Amino acid sequence: MIADIVLGAQYGDEGKGKVTHHLLKSGEYTHCIRFNGSNNAGHTIYHEGKKIITHSIPSGVLYDDVRCVIGPGCTLNPEQFFSELAELEENGINTKGKVFIANNCHVITGEHLLEDGKDEEIGTTRRGNGPAYRAKYGRTGVMAKDIPEFKPYLVDFYEELHGPGPKRVILCEGAQGFGLDIDWGDYPYVTSSHCTTGSAILNGIPHHWVRNVWGVAKIYETYVGKKQFQDPNEPIFERICQIGGEYGATTGRKRQIGWLDLDLLDKSLKINGITHLIFNKCDILKRIGTFKVRNGTKKTLEFTRYSHFETYLRAKYDHFEGKERVLFFSGTPNGI
Ligand code: IMP
Ligand code: MG
Numbered sequence: 001m002i003a004d005i006v007l008g009a010q011y012g013d014e015g016k017g018k019v020t021h022h023l024l025k026s027g028e029y030t031h032c033i034r035f036n037g038s039n040n041a042g043h044t045i046y047h048e049g050k051k052i053i054t055h056s057i058p059s060g061v062l063y064d065d066v067r068c069v070i071g072p073g074c075t076l077n078p079e080q081f082f083s084e085l086a087e088l089e090e091n092g093i094n095t096k097g098k099v100f101i102a103n104n105c106h107v108i109t110g111e112h113l114l115e116d117g118k119d120e121e122i123g124t125t126r127r128g129n130g131p132a133y134r135a136k137y138g139r140t141g142v143m144a145k146d147i148p149e150f151k152p153y154l155v156d157f158y159e160e161l162h163g164p165g166p167k168r169v170i171l172c173e174g175a176q177g178f179g180l181d182i183d184w185g186d187y188p189y190v191t192s193s194h195c196t197t198g199s200a201i202l203n204g205i206p207h208h209w210v211r212n213v214w215g216v217a218k219i220y221e222t223y224v225g226k227k228q229f230q231d232p233n234e235p236i237f238e239r240i241c242q243i244g245g246e247y248g249a250t251t252g253r254k255r256q257i258g259w260l261d262l263d264l265l266d267k268s269l270k271i272n273g274i275t276h277l278i279f280n281k282c283d284i285l286k287r288i289g290t291f292k293v294r295n296g297t298k299k300t301l302e303f304t305r306y307s308h309f310e311t312y313l314r315a316k317y318d319h320f321e322g323k324e325r326v327l328f329f330s331g332t333p334n335g336i
Contacts, residue, residue, distance in 0.1 A: 003170040003209040004029075005200045006216065008177025009268040011223040012191075013248070013255065014216040015280035015330075017043030020059040020173050023214070024066065029171045031067045031160075032060025035200045036193040037175030038075040038108060038132070039084070040125040042249030052091055053249050057084050058173050061098055069100045070144075071203040072157050073193065075132040076101065077108040078147055102157035102203075103145035108132040122188060123226030125251050133192035161204050170209070172200040177216075178268040179223070189227040197272045215274030217265060219282045219329075222246050222255035230256035236290060244284040259292040259300060262316070269320055276326045277317055282306070283331030 004023065008014045020043070024032065039055035046052075047062045056076055060066035070076055085095050112128035112135065124130060135141035144150050161168060174195055179185050181195040193199065197213050220240055223229040230237050237257035240246065246255040269277065285291055291309035292302050303309040310329055317325055 001168045001170075001206075001209045002211050003168075003172055003200070003205045004212045004214065005172040005174065005197055005210060005272075006214045007174035007197065007200070007272060008180075008195060009215040009217040009265060009272070009274065009277070010177045010221050010261075011179040012041070012176040013222055013224070013246075014177060014218050015278070016174065016216045017045045017054065017059055018280070018330075019214055019216050019278055020171060021045045021047065021062065023171060024060055024063050027063075027065075029060065029066055029169050030166065031069060031168060031170040032058040033069045033071045033170055033172050033200075033203065034058045035071045035073045035172050035174060035203045036195055037191060038127060038129045039077055039080045040127045040129045040191065040250065041175035043173075043175075044249045047093075050091060052088070052093070054088075055084055055250065056081055057088065057095075057099055060171065060173075061088060061095055062093060064094070064098075066098065067100060067160070068098055069102060069155060069157065069160060070105055072102040072104045073199055073203045074102075075106045075108050075129055075136070075193075076144060077113070077128060078149055080108075080127075082149070099153060100155040100160070101144045101150055101153045102160075103143065103154045104157065105144040106132055106136040107142040107144060107147060109135075109142055121226060123224065124191075125248075127250070130192040157204055168209075170205065172203070172205065174200065178272065179264055184267065184271060186227065189225050212275045213273050214276045214278065215268060215272055216278045216280065217260070217268075219279045219285050220244075220260055221258040221264075223258070224248050224251070224253050224255050228256075229258055231258070236288065240284060240288055243287055244281060259294050261294045263294070263296065266320075269317070269325075274325065275323075276328070278328040278330060279313065280330050282310075282329045285309075286331065 112131035
């Protein structure tokens with residue numbers, strides 16, 4: 001049995017959807033599993049010339065012969081689930097017999113939506129995600145198995161992973177990212193779930209199945225939410241936002257921009273045990289012509305050429321903590 005994990009190394013929106021889509025092309029995977037979050041996520045994927053955005057449904061739905069399961073670590077809004085299915089079908093994606101829900105996944109109710117809709121403190125996506133997790137941990141939650149409409153989609157996730165059948169090759173698809181993790185992010189400006197390798201394992205994946213952990217980063221950083229993130233004295237961030245099209249796939253909100261923060265990335269690499277590190281959106285910085293990283297809390301390093309910038313990152317991360325890592329620098333919307 002094999003499990004590969006795709007997760008965000010920063011604040012979400014790093015391009016995880018693109019990486020999952022690319023990996024699934026191998027045809028090797030029997031399963032694609034979402035392990036955290038809900039429709040607070042938006043994974044943008046260019047598939048056969050079409051732009052598709054998935055929210056709760058694993059990206060494996062775009063392929064035949066991949067069982068897509070919304071795992072026990074997720075929360076799910078029933079109404080949104082059915083509208084996402086319908087939207088995929090409208091886009092010509094066959095979803096029949098491919099999408100499943102772990103019966104112990106928790107449900108986002110109308111009350112959760114109402115409460116989250118009033119949020120002014122955190123800048124949530126207002127999808128009810130936080131209140132649903134609070135109910136889960138407060139042991140007052142509603143589970144997927146309690147929703148009659150879910151019945152045709154429900155699976156016992158233990159059986160799905162460990163029951164009889166062929167060898168499982170699982171792609172675990174994370175939502176959000178390390179900087180938004182409930183334990184490791186900048187609390188309270190975080191989401192209400194775990195976004196780490198540990199989170200995938202919590203869904204019932206034995207640790208010794210884990211083969212590769214694909215950490216997805218952007219070559220600059222973006223964050224959406226209420227905290228002040230973008231330096232208002234750096235007009236270049238506005239240009240990056242415009243050229244990079246940095247608007248949320250779920251809420252359309254403008255993302256705040258910052259330089260790549262190597263301290264956050266180091267933590268993310270170590271805590272997640274990232275084996276494959278991807279830097280996305282390199283083409284945007286090439287167009288901007290300025291290449292900076294934050295190294296240490298206040299210091300910024302500046303490179304005059306993109307090639308020097310990439311060489312610096314390779315020197316730092318090719319062998320990180322005594323282990324070899326595979327690095328990718330990607331700049332196109334399709335593939336790696
Ligand atoms: P919540 O997850 O909706 O409660 O939002 C909490 C914080 O996480 C807010 O700052 C959101 O903007 C951020 N967030 C949640 N999901 C995503 C995502 O998929 N991409 C980027 N930011 C997200
Ligand atoms: Mg996103």
